[in-house]
Amino acid sequence: xxxxxxxxxxxxxxxxxNGKIKAxxxxxxxxxxxxxVVIIGPSGSGKSTVLRSLNLLELPTSGHIYFExxxxxxxxxNINMHRQKMGMVFQHFNLFPNMNVLKNMTVAPxxxxxxxxxxxxxxxxELLEVxxxxxxxxxxxxxxxxxxxxxxxxxxxxxxxxxxxxFDEPTSAxxxxxxxxxxxxxxxxxRQGMTMVVVTHEMGFAxxxxxxxxxxxxxxIVEENTPKEIFENPQSxxxxxxxxxxx
Amino acid sequence: xxxxxxxxxxxxVKIKDDFVFNFIEGERWRYVTDGLKMTLIVTxxxxxxxxxxxxxxxxxxxxxxxxxxxxxxxxxxxxVIMRILNGICKIYLTVIRGTPVVVQLLIMxxxxxxxxxxxxxxxxxxxxxxxxxxxxxxxxxIMSIDPGQFEAxxxxxxxxxxxxxxxxxxxxxxxxxxTLCNEFIALLKxxxxxxxxxxxxxxxxxxxxxxxxxxxxxxxxxxxxSYLIMVMILTxxxxxxxxxxxxxxx
Numbered sequence: 124x125x126x127x128x129x130x131x132x133x134x135x136x137x138x139x140x141n142g143k144i145k146a147x148x149x150x151x152x153x154x155x156x157x158x159x160v161v162i163i164g165p166s167g168s169g170k171s172t173v174l175r176s177l178n179l180l181e182l183p184t185s186g187h188i189y190f191e192x193x194x195x196x197x198x199x200x201n202i203n204m205h206r207q208k209m210g211m212v213f214q215h216f217n218l219f220p221n222m223n224v225l226k227n228m229t230v231a232p233x234x235x236x237x238x239x240x241x242x243x244x245x246x247x248x249e250l251l252e253v254x255x256x257x258x259x260x261x262x263x264x265x266x267x268x269x270x271x272x273x274x275x276x277x278x279x280x281x282x283x284x285x286x287x288x289x290f291d292e293p294t295s296a297x298x299x300x301x302x303x304x305x306x307x308x309x310x311x312x313x314r315q316g317m318t319m320v321v322v323t324h325e326m327g328f329a330x331x332x333x334x335x336x337x338x339x340x341x342x343x344i345v346e347e348n349t350p351k352e353i354f355e356n357p358q359s360x361x362x363x364x365x366x367x368x369x370x
Numbered sequence: 371x372x373x374x375x376x377x378x379x380x381x382x383v384k385i386k387d388d389f390v391f392n393f394i395e396g397e398r399w400r401y402v403t404d405g406l407k408m409t410l411i412v413t414x415x416x417x418x419x420x421x422x423x424x425x426x427x428x429x430x431x432x433x434x435x436x437x438x439x440x441x442x443x444x445x446x447x448x449x450v451i452m453r454i455l456n457g458i459c460k461i462y463l464t465v466i467r468g469t470p471v472v473v474q475l476l477i478m479x480x481x482x483x484x485x486x487x488x489x490x491x492x493x494x495x496x497x498x499x500x501x502x503x504x505x506x507x508x509x510x511x512i513m514s515i516d517p518g519q520f521e522a523x524x525x526x527x528x529x530x531x532x533x534x535x536x537x538x539x540x541x542x543x544x545x546x547x548x549t550l551c552n553e554f555i556a557l558l559k560x561x562x563x564x565x566x567x568x569x570x571x572x573x574x575x576x577x578x579x580x581x582x583x584x585x586x587x588x589x590x591x592x593x594x595x596s597y598l599i600m601v602m603i604l605t606x607x608x609x610x611x612x613x614x615x616x617x618x619x620x
Contacts, residue, residue, distance in 0.1 A: 207526070213518060
């Protein structure tokens, strides 16, 4: 095993209806520290399922997932401890509507890491400042635009100081004019060396930021390469067909 | 014109006489105050028991619903226990919601809790009855919260119970408050059948008065108004609580 490997999956399978539907059919990925891995593919290809399996929001039918060397699919592993180190950003933001922005960000560090409320809030305000939302700390999610909500969701995950950030189609639910502001935050994050796994339809982002692109179809990894190779020199017909449609 | 005023005057005099006859003579108003006390004691006791039962059952049922797939896949002792508990809860809900509260009251009074004081029989029976409805109200509240909220909580590292406590239940409670209020209004009114087990509540008290005086209009009007006023007070209190909870959202 590579010493730098942060998340590694072995033969990941997710079956529904007693194996009649195979959402994932033997997926092996290896994500190293500092990498930005972008997963692309047609809808129903299993890319979101892979991502959601990495922190066990989706329970794989078989296969193993190693996070920082620990098999988190083992029944004895306390997944909650490991999830604290894996930030996740969802397509639909999933901010807590009954809490203001500050509370959204601090509830987990205060309750789980026993951080002092003042310290957590100070940190949250600093992070909000970085993503240009310094003046929205007291706002409620319903008062924010989609782009603002997603930026809050990102910094909420960052408040737990994760070792990896998982993004599940973070811009798919946004109005087009708000996509840029969220991608900019993600680009900054990548530049700072955060390990990221991103499921997205934003090919521009994949091309510009990814260190590696994984193309999935029918629950399998079809091609995996640098963005340059993936976009300029696709090997499989599936990928060629997909790129022809989206580019 | 003066005839008109006279007739209005007569009307009020008649009501006053009626009132004195029904409630003042023989200190019959005591039936009303004592009855009111009994109605409130049984209702409040039943609400408390109902909420406790409701929370426990809703917790079991929604935990089972949310983790059904995992229980089926992983098996083990925990899964078997949850299955049994869920089954027991389902039976309880079916039986309690499928039979009239008067029948439950009689069964408890005459068969199950024979040597228990009548008030306790009333409180326990109405509590067990209300618990079934409260449980389903809480469960529907929990299940109505977007699963994304649950996932967001879990992805931050909260375990199942913490996610429920910090993320889901505060939102669910706010959503079910009006329905919960409805249930307690229904419970308050349902307690009027407790006369069946020799408890003298408000309804029974008025019934006794009517038996003595053979007059019906005023006692029944006062009976109806008493329930109406209690329900209006309850509604007003819950409305205030609701507004306060909502105020924190925008």
